[in-house]
Amino acid sequence: MKYVYPAVFTPEDNGQFSVNFPDLESCYTCGDDLGDALYMAEDVLAMTLVSYEDKGLAIPAPSKSLSLEAGEFQNFISCDTERYRKQNLNKAIKKTLTIPEWLNEKALAQGINFSQVLQEALLEKVGG
Incomplete structure (x- = not known):
């Protein structure tokens, strides 16, 4: 899923920036400079929205504009939660499966990597 939300950037005295997404609860960060703050x-944003998706929470509609204090500015930030999951949620998990004994023996004799075959088949099936 792709999303775009407005963020409030607040310059700090030390050259850093604080970033807040008012439309999303507990969604804030900071950066050493503007480039880092954007990153x-x-x-x-992606981490927060992945959490919303995983918990089945309603994802709020993004505001068109935000109220700003003196010195603050608004910027729209985009993210892709599917891409975020692929990049950050790659921890291997163990799955138990059942196959016929004859198929297991043939695959073992050919040195087939069961995990690799299953991953390739699942990627083809889910279109990833």
């Missing part, structure tokens, strides 16, 4: 904003 971190995309990361925290």
Whole structure:
């Protein structure tokens, strides 16, 4: 899923930036400079929305504009939660499966990697 949300950037005295997404609960970050703050904003936005998706929470509609304090500015940040999952949620998990004994013996004799075959088949099936 692709999303775009407005973020409030607040310059700090030390040259850093604080970033807040008012439309999303507990979605904020910071950066050492503007470039870092933009990078971190995309990361925290994706992480927050992945959490919303996983918990089955309603994802709020993004605001068109935000109320700003003196010195703050608004920027729209985009993210792709599917891409985020592929890049960050790659921890291997163990799955138990059942296959016929004859198929197991043939595959073992040919040195086939069961995990690799299953991953390739699942990727083909889900279109990933």
